[in-house]
Amino acid sequence: MNxxxxxxxxxxxxxxxEIIAVQxxxxxxxxxxxxxxxxxxxPSVVQTSPRLENGxxxxxxxxxxxxxxxxxxxxLEASGIMKEMTARLETDEELAAAYLRAHESYLAQRDxxxxxxxxxxxxxxxxxxxxxxxxxAHTLACGPGVNPFGDETLELLRPDWPSGDCAK
Ligand SMILES: [Zn+2]
Numbered sequence: 276m277n278x279x280x281x282x283x284x285x286x287x288x289x290x291x292x293e294i295i296a297v298q299x300x301x302x303x304x305x306x307x308x309x310x311x312x313x314x315x316x317x318p319s320v321v322q323t324s325p326r327l328e329n330g331x332x333x334x335x336x337x338x339x340x341x342x343x344x345x346x347x348x349x350x351l352e353a354s355g356i357m358k359e360m361t362a363r364l365e366t367d368e369e370l371a372a373a374y375l376r377a378h379e380s381y382l383a384q385r386d387x388x389x390x391x392x393x394x395x396x397x398x399x400x401x402x403x404x405x406x407x408x409x410x411x412a413h414t415l416a417c418g419p420g421v422n423p424f425g426d427e428t429l430e431l432l433r434p435d436w437p438s439g440d441c442a443k
Contacts, residue, residue, distance in 0.1 A: 280383075280384070282417060285309055307388070310322045314441060320337050323338050334395055335397045339409075341441065343436070352407050356407075360404040377410075398424075407424065411428040
């Protein structure tokens with residue numbers, strides 16, 4: 276798949292919408308599609324429109340909804356790993372180039388839905404690593420080889436996910 280092309284995902288069902296509302300603790304906004312699921316079948320990543328229904332820009336195209344996965348990522352973030360990841364961008368040219376491509380791909384996919392008129396994507400791309408939830412969501416939605424830090428996050432979670440509740 277050309278990573279700048281918008282992947283086609285399955286449409287959201289009413290049952291998905293209800294599960295996502297429980298996952299988020301509020302009705303989902305600007306929901307476009309379920310971009311990934313946990314092995315148990317519940318949505319783990321949703322694709323969101325670049326603008327909410329009231330017109331407010333929402334630059335995060337892929338949003339992690341599974342609470343279990345989100346809390347595992349939160350635990351990883353609390354270890355301070357994002358600082359180390361950001362520092363590696365300074366010294367590893369190949370990684371920096373891959374991260375820039377991730378940013379460009381994210382932007383191209385979002386612009387294919389609706390351009391927001393700016394180049395800001397999410398998660399700190401392309402210069403910093405600020406939110407691993409964003410990167411993991413990107414990897415789960417678009418597959419390996421698109422976002423290097425999403426791929427790394429998935430690898431780091433391997434001992435805990437998919438397993439347990441999310442493996443049912
Ligand atoms: Zn899950």
